[in-house]
Amino acid sequence: MEFLQFLSWACIVFTVGMFSTGLTDLKKMRASKSADNVQFLPFLTTCLNNLGWLYYGILKTDGTLVLVNTIGACLQSLYILSYCHYTNDKRRVTSQTLLAGGVVCGGWLYFSVLLPQGESQLAQLGLTCSLFTISMYLSPLADLMEIVRTGSVERLSFSLTVATFLTSTSWTLYGLQMQDYYIMVPNTPGIVTSLIRFFLFWRFASVNQGVPSYKLIEI
Template sequence: MEFLQFLSWACIVFTIGMFSTGLTDLKKMRATQSADNVQFLPFLTTCLNNLGWLYYGMLKKDGTLVLVNAIGAALQILYIMAYCHYTKTRRRISAQTMVAGAVLCVAWVYFSMFLSQGESQLAQLGLTCSVFTVSMYLSPLTDLVEIVRSGSVERLSFPLTVATFLTSTSWTLYGLQLQDYYIMVPNTPGIITSLIRFFLFWRFASVHQDTSTYKLIEI
């Protein structure tokens, strides 16, 4: 029980730390008064992911999931609002946000009204959240391929890689302790992709020792 409590706090601290990396982009947008060099979709997809897991945590009555994803969703909404304020392509951003909102509404209606409460509802929601999380962890693989081709790790963030590794590991162990495979399985790819990134840093960072900082890449 003590180990589970330790894992709970580890999940909270590491995950909030990972979500807070978006503050770097927020600071950049405020400094330049522009969102030209910041990606929008990671904010939107992460927000959807947070809201899905928040609902799952509420149904499962898991305080750790509820707290982490409530804070995560609030941060992503902050980043989205800031991006909408500074971007020059508001029409495109508004369209993407409306589509995401529509998807969220349809999902909520399906899971809350068309499924009877109980194990079936929880299982289908857990599976949906798991698939979405796995797709988010695997989406940067194309960037990793380009890094291997170019031999440059400038597009990678080492602090974010460490945060992703610690977050994925803590959630995997947390899910294992609870015997909840919907939590454990989707976080395993986060560990694998983080280890790949560590290898790339070891392999290519020495080529660019004069580079003192790394650019942020969203997961």
């Protein structure tokens, strides 16, 4: 098996595995018939990210990007619909979902209609997706600072940390092999933040007084 093909399969398996962590929240909502202890915005922002990269993959005719982000968008849509069904704050959730839909429509109009097809279109879309992905990887930094302050890793998800590390590493190597810096660069922060989380697990695990650091509460 060629190295690029191996990386492609690694990206698919690890990324779908990371997206599937939301099934835990879905199971929690179905069991409690409530969405009170589940965060909604990660589902919404991840879905937007999937749709952006899906369009980028279509323009580049990259089957790996298309497959991964099609599965990701479908899973996030399932989580969003389930959250809308179980939440008591339907007005807020509906308004946020409609706003996200407006962003998708506006983005499609800009990249598909206003921009001429070609390298400029691909470059601007790639840059937009890259910046959005970087912001998602860096968003938990405030929580990490709080963990350093309190010395407790109970709020960290060990399995999600592992999944993020494997996913970001595989996509970084895939982007390097494809010589696509729009794929490689935004996944590098995922490696860095995952290594920081691993260090925090090692440094503060003993503070939890016998509570396994693998008891998972996602950031």
